[in-house]
Amino acid sequence: MATACAYRTARIVAETSAILGYASETEEFTQLAARIKTAFNTVYVDGGRIVSDCPTVYSLALVFGLLDEEQIDWAGRRLSELVVASGHHISTGFAGTPFIMDALSSTGHVETAYRLLLQKECPSWLQRALYDAMCDSLAAVGTWASGHIRMREPRSVHPLRNVPSAEVALRAASSSSASMEEPSSSPGLSTR
Structure with a gap:
């Protein structure tokens, strides 16, 4: 990951230098990026695989342009x-x-990208939405027991989008705004 990030940084600096008109810096960082890319491919790419063979390294290598x-x-x-x-x-x-x-969609794997996006079981992006993450962001979502998080069932969820219903959101907003109002002056209380 560090090599991928170093390559991306060198490219960004080279592109920024070019925009600003700094020719020597543009050349310096363009050459640095090229050397990093060559080293990455020499050391980490082997016979149609990237050595660590994990989704992160493929994602970074594809999106950052290391391949x-x-x-x-x-x-x-x-x-x-x-x-x-x-x-x-x-x-x-x-x-x-x-x-x-x-990385998935740019290489033609749109169906895989959609299935990843729409996965509802943990770990996933939608799992949090299914468990009332938006309404209960300040409350504990589950409890830690024996190394596992027990998730409670979601409360009111919109049936089409798996997000809290507008009614629940409005109730939460009105109750939190009421508690944040300035206290009214009353006899015996100083507001100074």
Whole structure:
């Protein structure tokens, strides 16, 4: 991951330098990015696989542009295979999660991307929405027992979108805004 991030940073600095008109910095960071890309492919790419063989590294390599044109097809295919093997559960951690959907869809694996997005079982993006995350963001969603989180059943959920209904959201908003109002002046209380 560090190599992928170093490559992306070098490219961003090179592109920014070009926009600002700094020719020597543009050349310096363009060459640095090229050296990092070559090193990545020499050290980590082996026979149609990236050495760590996990969804995060494929996502970063594809989206950041670390792979050559002829490598993109097999890398996208392998990323899709890994997502399918995980049961369409998100498994990229914080580093790869923002990039996995783009990596899948840009390599033609749109169906896999949709199934990953629409997965409802933990770990997934929709699992939190199904358990009232929007209305209960300040309350405990579950309890820790024997190393597992027991999730409580969702309360009022919109049947089509799996999000809290407008009625629940309005009640929550009105009760929280009422508690945040200024206290009224009353005899015996100073508001200074």
